[in-house]
Amino acid sequence: MSKVIISVKDLFKKYGQFEAVKGISFEVIEGEIFGLLGPNGAGKSTTLEIIETLREKTSGEVWVNGFNLDKDPNSIKQVIGVQLQTSGFYPGLNLVELIDLFAGLYNRKIVARDLLKMVNLEDKAKSKFKDLSGGQKQRFSIATTLINDPKIIFLDEPTTGLDPQARRNLWDLIKTIRAKGTTVIITTHYMDEAEVLCDRIAIIDSGNIIALATPDKLIDDLVATGFERPKEVKKANLEDVFIHLTGHNLREE
Numbered sequence: 001m002s003k004v005i006i007s008v009k010d011l012f013k014k015y016g017q018f019e020a021v022k023g024i025s026f027e028v029i030e031g032e033i034f035g036l037l038g039p040n041g042a043g044k045s046t047t048l049e050i051i052e053t054l055r056e057k058t059s060g061e062v063w064v065n066g067f068n069l070d071k072d073p074n075s076i077k078q079v080i081g082v083q084l085q086t087s088g089f090y091p092g093l094n095l096v097e098l099i100d101l102f103a104g105l106y107n108r109k110i111v112a113r114d115l116l117k118m119v120n121l122e123d124k125a126k127s128k129f130k131d132l133s134g135g136q137k138q139r140f141s142i143a144t145t146l147i148n149d150p151k152i153i154f155l156d157e158p159t160t161g162l163d164p165q166a167r168r169n170l171w172d173l174i175k176t177i178r179a180k181g182t183t184v185i186i187t188t189h190y191m192d193e194a195e196v197l198c199d200r201i202a203i204i205d206s207g208n209i210i211a212l213a214t215p216d217k218l219i220d221d222l223v224a225t226g227f228e229r230p231k232e233v234k235k236a237n238l239e240d241v242f243i244h245l246t247g248h249n250l251r252e253e
């Protein structure tokens, strides 16, 4: 039996008179990669931040791993991993020192180098965050979500601004994390990414969930309406050309 690990019921969020989230309900199953998709301003980050206990809701109910958001936010904080603001990455510290610092804040003992190994940054252990490439920065940021050995991690647009290989490397990393049993909630503006990564996706528009299913089901439903792509699709696209020419492997970024 699949276990519901996050349950959101009739969630509303108002900023002044403006309703950013208009009564959404959904459940996330333990161990899945769940995507929140939607145009800019749809309410994705607001929804995530409420679940993460970082933002007040206006009304509705949220449970995370059986803990009620209103009654037990501290228990929720213990079982989730969130990407820390990069402003918290003290410029004088190297990656190992930063992980040791955060582990101390979480009151956890972890081997920083093991965590860096998992995200393929072993050889950057002594580097400063600011000296990393965009892809490496994102991998480090994902590593910081894992410091407290969470049951659920939240990734807000983790691949925005990355080149095609760096995005694929990050997809592999996210799949590895999920394979260890961690539930992943991700927002993205890339539909190819959602299709490759997500078990299920919710599409949010203007504060409402307008669709929620597996990527396959959503595509099948559209095709069932008689939809056809306007023109014959080539067997490869420009991204395939780019990857083919520049290589797929983890490079020195």
Ligand SMILES: Nc1ncnc2c1ncn2[C@@H]1O[C@H](COP(=O)(O)OP(=O)(O)OP(=O)(O)O)[C@@H](O)[C@H]1O
Binding pocket: 015, 018, 020, 038, 039, 040, 041, 042, 043, 044, 045, 046, 047
């Ligand atoms: N602190 C705030 N005060 C007032 N309005 C806000 C605040 N934060 C967000 N909003 C508004 O709420 C709406 C939803 O914002 P939110 O950041 O949740 O959207 P999003 O789906 O994450 O968008 P994006 O894809 O651009 O990140 C937007 O119209 C935004 O302008």
